[in-house]
Amino acid sequence: MAEGSDDIQALIALMGRLPGLGPRSARRIVLHLIRKRQGQMAQLSALLDSVASNSRECLTCGNITDRDDCAICTDPARATGEICVVQDVADLWALERGHAFKGRYHVLGGTLSALDEIGPEDLGIPSLIDRIARDRISEVILALNATVDGQTTAHYIADALEGTGVTVTGLAQGVPIGGELDYLDDGTITAALRARRRL
Amino acid sequence: MAEGSDDIQALIALMGRLPGLGPRSARRIVLHLIRKRQGQMAQLSALLDSVASNSRECLTCGNITDRDDCAICTDPARATGEICVVQDVADLWALERGHAFKGRYHVLGGTLSALDEIGPEDLGIPSLIDRIARDRISEVILALNATVDGQTTAHYIADALEGTGVTVTGLAQGVPIGGELDYLDDGTITAALRARRRL
Ligand SMILES: [Zn+2]
Ligand SMILES: [Zn+2]
Numbered sequence: 001m002a003e004g005s006d007d008i009q010a011l012i013a014l015m016g017r018l019p020g021l022g023p024r025s026a027r028r029i030v031l032h033l034i035r036k037r038q039g040q041m042a043q044l045s046a047l048l049d050s051v052a053s054n055s056r057e058c059l060t061c062g063n064i065t066d067r068d069d070c071a072i073c074t075d076p077a078r079a080t081g082e083i084c085v086v087q088d089v090a091d092l093w094a095l096e097r098g099h100a101f102k103g104r105y106h107v108l109g110g111t112l113s114a115l116d117e118i119g120p121e122d123l124g125i126p127s128l129i130d131r132i133a134r135d136r137i138s139e140v141i142l143a144l145n146a147t148v149d150g151q152t153t154a155h156y157i158a159d160a161l162e163g164t165g166v167t168v169t170g171l172a173q174g175v176p177i178g179g180e181l182d183y184l185d186d187g188t189i190t191a192a193l194r195a196r197r198r199l
Numbered sequence: 200m201a202e203g204s205d206d207i208q209a210l211i212a213l214m215g216r217l218p219g220l221g222p223r224s225a226r227r228i229v230l231h232l233i234r235k236r237q238g239q240m241a242q243l244s245a246l247l248d249s250v251a252s253n254s255r256e257c258l259t260c261g262n263i264t265d266r267d268d269c270a271i272c273t274d275p276a277r278a279t280g281e282i283c284v285v286q287d288v289a290d291l292w293a294l295e296r297g298h299a300f301k302g303r304y305h306v307l308g309g310t311l312s313a314l315d316e317i318g319p320e321d322l323g324i325p326s327l328i329d330r331i332a333r334d335r336i337s338e339v340i341l342a343l344n345a346t347v348d349g350q351t352t353a354h355y356i357a358d359a360l361e362g363t364g365v366t367v368t369g370l371a372q373g374v375p376i377g378g379e380l381d382y383l384d385d386g387t388i389t390a391a392l393r394a395r396r397r398l
Contacts (some may be wrong), residue, residue, distance in 0.1 A: 011243075014242060027289065098214075
């Protein structure tokens with residue numbers, strides 16, 4: 001056993017499976033934390049425990065929150081009649097960092113995919129359509145990835161909303177072909193939102 | 200507040216200060232963990248808590264352990280009369296992964312540095328010299344980084360052991376100039392150990 005104790009080895013193995021990490025980076029992080037075991041390591045354990053216990057999906061939009069409804073859905077200033085539809089919570093966070101959008105969100109949790117057998121009901125598209133009917137929504141902004149599946153999903157939602165009187169727009173300028181929103185810098189995503197076009 | 204809750208923001212900030220991580224990679228890891236909050240996240244919190252509570256430095260060699268003396272210091276098969284002196288626990292782990300060394304270790308916890316005012320007593324060099332006198336050590340292998348401070352430290356220890364009858368060797372072939380042990384592949388470190396030379 002090279003690494004101190006069974007728990008240390010288990011910790012390195014678990015850390016090494018996190019996105020972007022591997023065995024080498026996990027070992028460096030774990031050693032660093034052991035050196036700071038009274039401070040940073042104990043704090044990290046407590047925060048992980050708290051976030052694991054208290055996080056849930058917002059019942060309205062699917063954002064991650066520690067309440068039934070997230071801070072955005074319960075903020076009266078954000079009842080602008082605009083809903084921005086995103087694939088993933090990471091995309092919602094990226095848009096919020098841009099501070100350009102003042103409405104509310106709907107998190108699909110993925111895209112339509114024939115290959116993976118993901119249909120509209122798996123993505124909460126019916127709940128989006130209910131929400132639009134219920135909440136006097138004037139504009140739906142489809143902020144989906146510029147991938148084939150993302151654009152297929154955008155077209156599906158645009159078609160489903162035809163005849164409802166809701167304006168459907170999509171991010172325009174700035175999203176590179178094949179690009180994923182979460183990797184864009186905040187300025188690009190803000191420009192793309194400002195230059196959104198009607199679909 | 201873009202990221203869900205105060206705890207989520209604090210968690211991202213804490214993760215982003217770990218070695219090799221930044222705000223973007225920390226956000227990805229935290230979102231990944233929130234998706235697996237019943238499993239991986241709870242497990243990670245528990246392991247961090249256990250390792251933080253139970254880890255300490257081996258009283259003999261300075262390795263990280265969950266007992267007073269580490270598994271290497273208490274393994275009778277490793278009483279070979281050889282002590283391998285390393286700068287850091289990461290280097291001990293790297294040597295153990297190579298499976299080439301069957302003796303025991305002494306972890307200095309740094310190198311001598313006039314600039315940073317780190318002297319022999321800050322590095323447990325007196326305790327190394329005591330240990331060598333006490334434990335019938337025949338060979339001390341100085342497996343220190345091939346940096347100026349690492350080599351200054353090696354020469355200091357070699358000088359301090361002159362006249363004790365102990366053979367002092369250093370890693371030879373394979374350690375690139377300016378290289379740090381922890382970044383080498385396991386094969387290189389093993390070759391360097393096998394080809395060690397008398398100083
Ligand atoms: Zn919400
Ligand atoms: Zn030990």
